[in-house]
Amino acid sequence: MPGGQSATASWPELLAFVDSVRAGSFSAAAREAGKTPSAFSKRVARLEEQLKLRLLVRGAGGLQTTPEGQELYLRVQRAMEDVQEACAHAAQARAPRGLVRVSAQPDVGRDWLIPRVASFAREYPQVELELSLTDKVVDLPAERFDVALRVGEVDDGRLTRRSLGRFRSCLCAAPSYLRARGAPRTVEELAGHVLLSYLRGNRQEAWNPATKQWMTMRAPYAADSNPALRQLALDGLGIALLPELMVLEDLRRGALARLPLEGIDDEGFPISLVFPQGKQLSARVRAFVDFFADEARRSLPQPRARNP
Template sequence: MARPEINRSGEIEVFLRVVEAGSFSAAARRLRMTPSAVSKLIARLETRLGARLLARSTRKLQLTPEGAAFHDSGTRILADLDAAEREAAAGATPRGRLRVNSYVPFGQHRLMPLLPRFLERYPEISIEAVLTDNVIDLLEERADVAIRAGPLRESRLVARKLGEGRMVVIAAPSYLEARGTPHTLADLAGHNMLAFGFARHIDGWPFVDAAGAPIIVPIVGNLMLTDGEAMRLAAIAGAGIARLAHWHVEADIAAGRLVPLLEAFNPGDLEPTHAVYVGQGKHLPARVRAFLDFLAETVRL
């Protein structure tokens, strides 16, 4: 007996609409199906997968862990399918809206100056850019590309390394005139160290001591900032000592607004910057591929 044909993309779409609507009946109205047809389709999908996707109760539907994973994968699959169809119809010309999320320093000092060149090269692409140091979920925020600093933790995302920045400790001349210049790591005990108000992968500033051994100096200060650009501005204003990527403050150092400190104890650690995205290969939308290639070509850290 022939195996009945399975419309997998149709099943995924129905499942996503049920999760979005919160019930079989609401999803059925949106899909112009009967509630029983929607219920049978979800039951058939669960049977074929051998996993319960939705926990049903009299009040609401709730995703199981397997259902949550299938929801994420299904969202990505349908997005890739839509993009593939649009590109096939348009001859794979990069076009459409590109949603980009970037951490603030990179966005202000690298991304924004480059965007006019990108849009001139690809006039059929429009960009929606959000600058924030908060780590977002690309699927929830419907972002195409996120640019992040530091180590990556999300294995489901594909990453493209854009470069690395050497870290440097800096302060404004006005701060050093008022508080003195630290020449040893012990001298930091008498200074105001600017901190980030969110968790970092290293709880303190890494240095090497006089013998070359690694050491972490705890951050002690009275000002916490939400992003690297705010920290740069606070340092320029004389609020305290900061530790940032050299590319972020190189113009300020050249102009004398900031002064490098404790370079003899700098461990030479590098902070990587990656562009992360969902999907890869032939399923990657042309607009995303064009943007990633452009960043790899133009970004210098």
């Protein structure tokens, strides 16, 4: 510049100039940006005034750059590419990455958590998951788990709890069983039916929906897993109490029918994500907790509103 003075230009004017050159006209650049052609023309005019240079001339084919304008366009374009690359690098550095170790109870882990892992992986491709499905209540800090998906009340002052929704059970049977034996309408009428029982070691148990407690009983068919009980119910061998999440599709297609008993209001058990208290969550654990909390709002039964 004359007299050794340095020229300065504001970023909006430089962007308007580059966009106008790239689009070939002020009108085309304005359409792409959702602005008016005069706004682009005025910004480029201010840039020329700031630099004391003629940058663009109107030709028959649209805007043409002067030699000075062409050099400025190439330099600014390279600078913009550098800025975009720097922003992408910074965003990548902030993106959650690394291993998250998760413990989950088998039913809710199998039927709700695992079917959503692929969606989580697409959103957070740099986060790795180790999933342990077990009925054991793990000690998160001692066993180096980051987060646990738990059903039931959480009574551990060392843990922070993020409520997700409710885990409800469903008393159900196959249509073939109900045609042959009829559908019970009350808890008392269950006594005349075949109840599929849960096998715990050498003891058979069934859930009493009236007392909300497990009761010891003998039944012609018992199994030590809910998937096995579901199959026995599908085969028409009796009435089973199963996690609602497990049988939603069976209910939709009519393979199983829900038995709503009179006077029974099954609110179910709370489902929560828990993680160690008093510790700043890493980005990867925070991503996991926030993602599945958002999924829960759309897919899990929520607590019913209480009447005042």
